[in-house]
Amino acid sequence: MGNWKNFILDLDGVLYLLNQPIPGGREFVDFLRTHRYGVAFLSNNTFLTREEYVEKLGKMGIKAFPEEILTSAFAVAKYLGETRPGARVYVIGEDGLKKELKNCGLRPVLRGKADFVVVGMDRKFNFRKMSQALRYIQDGAEFIGTNPDPTYPTDNGLLPGAGAIIAGIETCSGKKARVFGKPSPLILDLLLEARGFRKEETVIVGDRLDTDIALGACCGVFSVLVLTGVTSRQDVEISQVKPDLVVENLFELRRVLAGE
16 A cells, blocks of 8 residues: 555546435545545546536535546547547537537537547437437448446436447447447556556546456556445455455545555
């Protein structure tokens, strides 16, 4: 634990469930800042822009800054904006994803030619959108997925996630999406570079074995699983992906850091 200098925190299932703060989140972030740990927030969610996540966290009493936040939406937007500036993109997703793409110089389209089909979480996903995505992919558009999450945790239980939508389009198109979100090393490399973190000094804290913990395992970063989201201790026991540490919540992790 003496080598830990930076913490990368997931949002959904770690700090809140949809709009409901999880007890201990505000206190844990305050603890990290008081003790001068580096802080970053890494989310597969694409609902909001980084600035909007700052506002959302602020309403929960959690201080954050845009440069500390990386989402799969921004990762995709940044990559496409740098490699294919001005590209035409058919987007299945919500306002956060569309705004990030526009902010990075991409052009969302509803008709005509598309260079990319970009798919994220979309609570208004329907057959028409799937059909349009299929046509674009058949016409040669590159298929990009923001994240593979099959579900999304809320205070009222699980909802289908972006991964479920991506899987449906993969099935009908016969094409695999290039996915940028956790557990892809692409998104971690982007965050480490942006924040100046070193892997051996960094901890990933998350609630999902298949994304947060798998990312830590494949990249050699210490991982902590909190049981406030989608994963139970029983899930850990039967999973081949194992966290380095399991805690009930962020109150317990704060006690571990404090040596209590």
